[in-house]
Amino acid sequence: MPAGMKVLIANRGEIAVRIIRACRELGYPTVAVYSEPDRASLHVVYSDQALPIGPAPSRESYLRIDRILDAAKKSGADAIHPGYGFLAENADFARACRDAGLLFIGPSPESIDAMGSKTDARSRMKAAGVPVVPGLIEPVKSFAEIEAFAKETGLPIMIKAAAGGGGKGLRLVEREEDLFPAFERVTSEAQSFFGDSAVYAEKFIASPRHVEVQIIGDQHGNIVHVGERECTLQRRHQKVIEECPSPVVDDELRERLGAMAVKAAAAVNYYSTGTIECLMGPDREFYFLEMNTRLQVEHPVTEMVWGVDLVKEQLRIARGEKLSFTQQSLRRLGHAIECRIYAEDPARKFAPSPGLIRYINLPQGPGVRNDQGVYAGYTVPVFYDPMLSKLIVHGENRDEAIARMCRALAEYRVEGIMTTIPFFTFIMNNPEYRAGKFDTGFIDRILPTIDFAHRPANESHVDAAIAAAAIMAFEESQNVKLPVDEDSQWRRVARVEAVRGRL
């Protein structure tokens, strides 16, 4: 492998920016790809080279393997980082990269395949001695199998699409009479969302937490775990706040979780970064849910606490280098929290709020990290995930991290579009959240109690606003040249001088 390599990022938004940053630190030139509406996206502006790959719909751009490989060829890229989502867990893409002589910065296509189907993964994990939620390992062939399973384990159970993910294609069944309608609905959703009608069932763990373990391995057989993340707080089955470490995991449990995760990864000869997602009951018994064979959205909380750079590590591993740390050399420090800032309006049932960002002030200061994909003057397109940015804070302990997050959220301002910032402010101040007492249903339970209605401004605010509007109109009517627009005479003279010197 030559000393340098050119890396194409087959993704967009904040994660593409994050990967470019890692490449820069290693001295690797970067190539961005973009769909038509993304031509002014931050990842494009931020890269060294950028190539168009088609129109707005993902299936005609970011999911087009041929166009991405073509862009790699045109730009002379040596490697491709898929980010998360899009083609990140597509074994065919990993294989196509390999066949085209490009380094795929991720696991082997064989590992992706092995973990790709939830039911296959579960049977593999069960065989490897990893605990899984009691359930039907194989997709069912008939409703009778689900009925028999429900009788055997008892309700409630979950019916899930075998090829599902992202919170789609699953249903909770609590009453016997709901069993058949739920089976029918999940089967048809599975067909329409994932093109595969196969479903399976598993026991439903009441009041669970969602805890996941970060693992990373190299191509020399070394696999280590980098602790757990608490990802219990979800809305519409999508994570919104993540923490590291989990408030309910102690050293003893962390060791058991880590050992389980390493075992799971080793069972599929895993290298690069991966995440073992687990369900954890109130008794702190945990069960393997699935493995994400990619870099995870919430990877920064792990990076902050464990002092590692997972993306740079991925790049090194892909080149065949050994892990730069061992299980013994890893040390945990403090507590980190991440809020996913979405262009959604909490006051309007989290309706998407695309549009022009007129102003953005990202919080800064001690222990604050922004992984953003937007800037002031950028128009958030309607075609993709509405995540603008991830706000990550790191503190000495959980209390300091929460206080820091509150401070950062107060500093954070986005004008022109609505965001989920007020929602996070509310959660951070919730006593149950502060006490670390929550389960996956927490947000759905408390949402109805929150009043996000835009409160009428008080009188002093109204006065200030009228005065400000009048001053702005006054300045406009007087054609006042604002200092920002003013071209300094000194600068002009200096420029003339400089040119004269050259002539």
Add this chain to the structure above:
Amino acid sequence: MATRRASRSGAGAAVKFIAREGDSEFDVEVVRHGSGYRVRIGERWIEADFINIGRFVRSMRLENGTQFTLVHHREGDTHEISLGGATVFVDLIDPVAAKRRRRDDEMGSSGAVNALMPGRVVRILVSKGDVVRKGAGLLILEAMKMENEIQAPADGTVEELFVTSGQTVEAGAELVKIS
């Protein structure tokens, strides 16, 4: 530049507006005062230092030291002032500008018709070569989920149509040319 600014704004000149906020209406007067301004809202006087800290962004400091970082956005006469946590919409009518606009109209201004705000052209109501009277609808522009009829500023002939229906336009974009 400093010299031009001095010549345009006569020292101490007050500019008056009528401001509407919610159901209330106020006479508003603005005067320069040191580095900042004095603003009268009805019977109340507010003294404010006003600093440009970025495009659309101003820092305003009141007499008692209270500070606001406010973001300004204008759609026609409506000013949207966001104070962080509260957003206030103020309609400002400038009696002088309104008079000037009327005078321009009487003199029969013509030429380019531009979009005042970004939006989407919903329908074109005229064709090239049409003779239009002042005030006739030229096209419908959808902005902020509202349909607005763009009218002819004067009598004339539609010389050029720069847009087609369905097209999105930026603020300031030329829509129609009338001569």
